[in-house]
Amino acid sequence: KQEVTQIPAALSVPEGENLVLNCSFTDSAIYNLQWFRQDPGKGLTSLLLIQSSQREQTSGRLNASLDKSSGRSTLYIAASQPGDSATYLCAVTPRGGGTSYGKLTFGQGTILTVHP
């Protein structure tokens, strides 16, 4: 059974700092990995999606990397801002086929606080 772990559980940084969030998964047979952001009282917003054949994806100040063989992904946030404060979750989709098709397994998230 796939297990997804995110470290650290919480992170507090001053504005302007570069930071890294970590995600690890136990089964490397994934099709893709996705990073989400969740604001309090809201649903999830997709940030970046990395296919299993890719090494990284970038969007603005965000860069996500994937090392499938070691079961790890990182989300790098450059020049953090108070508006980046949220919970960040990673999730993996298994390689398609059978009943695993359409499933999604989430980590428990990292609560990020960026203070001015």
Next chain:
Amino acid sequence: EAQVTQNPRYLITVTGKKLTVTCSQNMNHEYMSWYRQDPGLGLRQIYYSMNVEVTDKGDVPEGYKVSRKEKRNFPLILESPSPNQTSLYFCASSCFPLSISNQPQHFGDGTRLSIL
């Protein structure tokens, strides 16, 4: 505006009283899914649907039912709710399951259920 709409947003009810949480999307997405989010356990998938009349179990389907009679709607049914189903529920949709198209999922804002 593209959106996933859940109703109700909040509900307090009693054990054993059947309830339905509706989910509707206006993006003509084939794939829809339900999750529950609990402190310390993160987001867990309940059921998903790959298209009309096609549904499958996620990781925690016990005590829940779903139906997919039309593309835009994917209601979550609790036939006999119990206190352990008190949780925050999210519905999501995407063009195809992530295993095929790598399209990100769109999430609703959540439904907070309290079962007394």
